[in-house]
Structure formats: C-alpha cells, structure tokens
Amino acid sequence: MTFSADYLLDRIRLKRRLRIWQGIGILAICAALLALAARFDVFGHGDHIARLWVEGIIRDDVARDEMIAELKRDPKVKAVIVRINSPGGSVVGGEALYRNLRDLANEKPVVAVMGEVAASAGYMTALAADYIVAREGTITGSIGVLMQSANVKGLMEKIGVKPVIIKSAPLKAAPNPMEDLTPQSRKATEAVILDMFDMFQSMVMERRNLSKAEVSRLADGRIYTGRQAKNARLIDETGSEAAALAWLKREKKVPSTLEVIDAIYGEEDLWAGAQSAIAKSFFDKTLISKGLSLDGLISVWQPELK
Structure with a gap:
C-alpha cells in the first residue's frame, strides 16, 4: 500500500502537533504540582519573607483574608511585602484589606511596594503598611x-x-x-x-x-506621581522592592539572607495555581482589559474615556 507525498506530510505535521500538545500538557501538570507544593509548603521552607500580591480591582475576598491570617500565624514568616498594582475597587474591599493588614502588622513587619498604579482603595491598602515604597512614576493618591x-x-x-x-x-x-x-x-x-x-x-x-x-x-481626589507623593508625605521612599528589603533589614532587623516567597491564595483549580506560580504576569496581562463592575460604594481611579 502506497501513500501520496501530501498524505505523508500531513501525517508528519499531525504527529508534530500532537507532540507539542503532549509537551504542553506535561508542563501544565508539572506546573500545577509545583503550585500546590508552594501553596502547602511541601518543600519545607524555613524562615522567609512573604510576598502578598494585590492586583487589579480590589473586592472583598475571603480567600485573601484567610491567607493574611495564615501569614500572621506562620512562625516562619518573618515579614511581609505587599506588592500593590491596583486602581482601587470597592470601599469594603479596601477597608477589609486595610484592617486585616493592620492586624498582621501588629505581629510582623509589613512594607508596601507600589507598582504602576496604587490609587484609591489601592492607596488605602498601602496605608496599612509600616513603610510605603513607590516608583517615581507610580500613579497613587486619588483619595476619595x-x-x-x-x-x-x-x-x-x-x-x-x-x-x-x-x-x-x-x-x-x-x-x-x-x-x-x-x-x-x-x-x-x-x-x-x-x-x-x-x-x-x-x-x-x-x-x-x-x-x-x-x-x-x-x-x-487628584492623583499623584510617586515623587509628588513622597514630597506630600503620602509615601516614605521612592524605589523598588530592594528598598523595602533594605528597610526591613535596617529598621526591623530582618536578615537580608531570607528568601522572599510568594503567598498564593484563592486558587480554585490546578491550572489557576500553575498560572500564579510560574507565569502570573504573562497570563494575567492580556490585551483585552477586564470590565469594571462593582456594586455599592467604590474607591477607584480610572482614566476618563470618551
């Protein structure tokens, strides 16, 4: 039985695609297992600094609240860095984050590091920290x-x-x-x-x-750059996470040798855990922005679109 050249080429292409998808499937399973391992500390991390991400629209989030309480209880967590990149959200969401982080800060040092935007409820979240760091170009403020x-x-x-x-x-x-x-x-x-x-x-x-x-x-209600916020005493320092780590070492005597480990929360499935663990920024930053839909009072900054 003979086959045409086109048929053989199609078979080769099909096998190649199958191998690619098999490889993706294996990577996804491995990533999911790594995410679960990180979440449940199966590798037995020693003393470390936890990094808590607050991104996107801030809402009331039970899973996030539980994670903050877990960070407070865990004796291996010696300090917490809160990375904020959010235009704000609901007043209740911002208030809950603020109250829970203040409760955490009563037990362990908490420092906030602002990203591109940390405005409105995002800034409210940063207020809970013992020290606030922002980039010079960070958009913050929008208090209202x-x-x-x-x-x-x-x-x-x-x-x-x-x-x-x-x-x-x-x-x-x-x-x-x-x-x-x-x-x-x-x-x-x-x-x-x-x-x-x-x-x-x-x-x-x-x-x-x-x-x-x-x-x-x-x-x-106005927004401020990081430099303006520093001059207005709304933040403490302009810089990066390195500045936050330096402050923890200088003021709170937290050893600089401690590893910084992401605190993962709210993962409903293995693939979601894999996304957060190995490719959070790649998967979350899409070309299509998510719509803003919030009930009740909101504290959010958003550019005016006409």
Missing part, C-alpha cells in the same frame, strides 16, 4: 469615594418606555436611573459618600501622621 449612576428617564420616554416605580419610602432605591434625583435623595446619598470619605481621611491622618488640614488639602 464615589457612587456612580445615570438618569435614563428621558431616553426611556423617547423609545416609549414609561417606568413604573412603587416603593416603600421616597429614599428607597435612590439614586435610581429611572427617575430624577430629588434634593432629598441627593442629600442622603452625599451623606453616605462623605461618611466613607471621612473614614478614608482618618486612615490617612493616622497612618501618615498628617493633620486634618493637610489631609483635606491632599484628598481632593
């Missing part, structure tokens, strides 16, 4: 709280849709896109926003040792 809505009542009328709203009291479900914002509703909503803003400002005053007047001047 907001609630976003829209009034589509006119649009609904143009397309022939008339909303029917029945509620127990005038302030129920306010603001509502289907009805005009009344002065009473605006006042009640502003009271909520200002209450959370007061909480945020209190954190800045306490952690950065600034007066209320100084914080009021800085907390007008």
Whole structure:
C-alpha cells in the first residue's frame, strides 16, 4: 500500500502537533504540582519573607483574608511585602484589606511596594503598611469615594418606555436611573459618600501622621506621581522592592539572607495555581482589559474615556 507525498506530510505535521500538545500538557501538570507544593509548603521552607500580591480591582475576598491570617500565624514568616498594582475597587474591599493588614502588622513587619498604579482603595491598602515604597512614576493618591449612576428617564420616554416605580419610602432605591434625583435623595446619598470619605481621611491622618488640614488639602481626589507623593508625605521612599528589603533589614532587623516567597491564595483549580506560580504576569496581562463592575460604594481611579 502506497501513500501520496501530501498524505505523508500531513501525517508528519499531525504527529508534530500532537507532540507539542503532549509537551504542553506535561508542563501544565508539572506546573500545577509545583503550585500546590508552594501553596502547602511541601518543600519545607524555613524562615522567609512573604510576598502578598494585590492586583487589579480590589473586592472583598475571603480567600485573601484567610491567607493574611495564615501569614500572621506562620512562625516562619518573618515579614511581609505587599506588592500593590491596583486602581482601587470597592470601599469594603479596601477597608477589609486595610484592617486585616493592620492586624498582621501588629505581629510582623509589613512594607508596601507600589507598582504602576496604587490609587484609591489601592492607596488605602498601602496605608496599612509600616513603610510605603513607590516608583517615581507610580500613579497613587486619588483619595476619595464615589457612587456612580445615570438618569435614563428621558431616553426611556423617547423609545416609549414609561417606568413604573412603587416603593416603600421616597429614599428607597435612590439614586435610581429611572427617575430624577430629588434634593432629598441627593442629600442622603452625599451623606453616605462623605461618611466613607471621612473614614478614608482618618486612615490617612493616622497612618501618615498628617493633620486634618493637610489631609483635606491632599484628598481632593487628584492623583499623584510617586515623587509628588513622597514630597506630600503620602509615601516614605521612592524605589523598588530592594528598598523595602533594605528597610526591613535596617529598621526591623530582618536578615537580608531570607528568601522572599510568594503567598498564593484563592486558587480554585490546578491550572489557576500553575498560572500564579510560574507565569502570573504573562497570563494575567492580556490585551483585552477586564470590565469594571462593582456594586455599592467604590474607591477607584480610572482614566476618563470618551
């Protein structure tokens, strides 16, 4: 039985593709096993510095909270570096991170290292640290709280849709896109926003040792570069993770010989664990940005898109 040259070439190509996919499968399994090993410390790490990543939109996260509590309990963790690269997120998410990291800092040194962006709830997270380091070009600040809505009542009328709203009291479900914002509703909503803003400002005053007047001047919602934040005393130093390690050695007597190990949390499957363990930045940084969808009060900086 003879085969044509084209048929033989197709068979060779098919076998080559199969070998490639077999290799990828083997690598994925190995990476997953390494991720599990790192997560459950099967290699028996000795004393070390833990690196906790806070990236993307900050939300309330039970798995992250449990990891912070685990870092606090683990006697082998001698210090924690919090790497922040986030435009912010929900107020509750930022508050939870702040409170849990402050609880951790009562037991072990915590230093924050800001990446490209650490604004709004991202900056709130950094406030929990004993020391804050940022790059000169880091975008930070944006101290404030907001609630976003829209009034589509006119649009609904143009397309022939008339909303029917029945509620127990005038302030129920306010603001509502289907009805005009009344002065009473605006006042009640502003009271909520200002209450959370007061909480945020209190954190800045306490952690950065600034007066209320100084914080009021800085907390007008604007963003700052790392250099500007340093001059405004919103951060302690401009630099990299090396600066954080130097501070830990200098001020907290943490040995410079200790290994820095990533703290992995919230992995739902083996492949997710593999991604975080061996190629976190490659897999997470895609060309298509993830949409921002948050309920409730948010503390987030995002460039205006028109």
